Amino acid sequence: LSGVDLSKRDMRGFDLSKVNLSGANLRGALLAKASLSGAVLHGADLSGVDLSKLDLSGIDMSNANLSGANLAGVNLTGCLFSGTTLTGASLKGTNMTGVDLSKRDLRGFDLTGVNLTGANLSGANVTGAIVNVFIGSTAVTTAEQGAALIQWHSQSVGPGKFPASWKLLWRGTTDGMTPQAFHDRCDGKANTFTFVRDKNNSCAHPSLFLPPP
Numbered sequence: 126l127s128g129v130d131l132s133k134r135d136m137r138g139f140d141l142s143k144v145n146l147s148g149a150n151l152r153g154a155l156l157a158k159a160s161l162s163g164a165v166l167h168g169a170d171l172s173g174v175d176l177s178k179l180d181l182s183g184i185d186m187s188n189a190n191l192s193g194a195n196l197a198g199v200n201l202t203g204c205l206f207s208g209t210t211l212t213g214a215s216l217k218g219t220n221m222t223g224v225d226l227s228k229r230d231l232r233g234f235d236l237t238g239v240n241l242t243g244a245n246l247s248g249a250n251v252t253g254a255i256v257n258v259f260i261g262s263t264a265v266t267t268a269e270q271g272a273a274l275i276q277w278h279s280q281s282v283g284p285g286k287f288p289a290s291w292k293l294l295w296r297g298t299t300d301g302m303t304p305q306a307f308h309d310r311c312d313g314k315a316n317t318f319t320f321v322r323d324k325n326n327s328c329a330h331p332s333l334f335l336p337p338p
Contacts (some may be wrong), residue, residue: 132170149186167205182220274318 127145133153143163150170157175162171167185172175172192180200188208194213197246202222211229218238230324235255 177215 126149128148129155130150131146132150134151136159137155137157138160139156141164144161145165146169147165147167147225148169149166151174151191152170154171154174156179159179161181161184162335163178165185166189168188170190171194172190173194174191175195176193176199178198181204182200182202183204185205185226186209187205189251190210192210192212196219197215198218199222200220201224204218204221204224204298206224206226206229211231211234214336215235216239220240222240223242223243224306225245226249229250231251232251233253234251237255243253294314295307297306300306300310311319
C-alpha cells in the first residue's frame with residue numbers, strides 16, 4: 126500500500142501488521158484499536174491522526190508527518206524518527222524508550238509522563254518544554270531547567286543512557302547543609318547529579334558524578 130491515499134478512511138480495528146504504508150496519505154484516518162505491528166510508515170502523512178494508546182514500537186516512522194497527531198500514551202519504543210515532523214503533536218505519557226531525538230525541535234512540547242529511558246536528546250531544542258522528571262526538586266524548578274538538564278545529561282554521558290526517573294538522595298535544606306549529611310546519603314551511590322542554586326536563587330548548577338569503570 127505504499128503511496129496509497131487512505132485519507133479520512135475508517136480503519137478502526139484493522140489489522141495492518143507488517144503492511145508497507147510508506148508514503149501513504151493517512152491524514153485524518155480513523156485508526157483506533159488498529160494493529161500496526163511491524164508496519165512501515167516511512168514518509169507517511171499521519172497529520173492530525175489519533176494514534177493514542179496504540180503500540181507502534183519499532184516502527185519505521187522516519188520522514189513521516191505527525192503534525193498535530195495525538196500520540197498520548199503510545200508505545201514508541203525503538204521507533205525510527207529521523208526527519209519526522211512532530212509539530213503540534215501530543216506526546217504526553219508516551220513511551221519513547223531508546224528513541225533517537227537528537228537535534229530535534231521539541232520547543233514547547235508537553236513531555237509530562239514521557240518515558241525517555243535511553244533516549245538520545247543530544248542537540249535537541251527543548252526550550253519551553255514541560256518536563257517533570259525531577260519531581261520534588263527545589264533546585265530544578267522550571268520546565269526549561271529540567272529539559273536543559275536532560276539534554277546536558279545526554280551530551281555528557283552519551284546518548285541512549287537517560288534514566289526514566291530520578292531518586293532524591295539529599296536535600297540540604299531538609300537533610301542538613303553539612304559535608305557529613307551529604308556523604309551519609311550519597312556515598313556509594315553511582316551516577317548522581319548534584320544541583321546547587323546560586324546565591325541569587327536564580328538558577329541551578331549541575332555536577333555529575335560517575336564511578337570509574
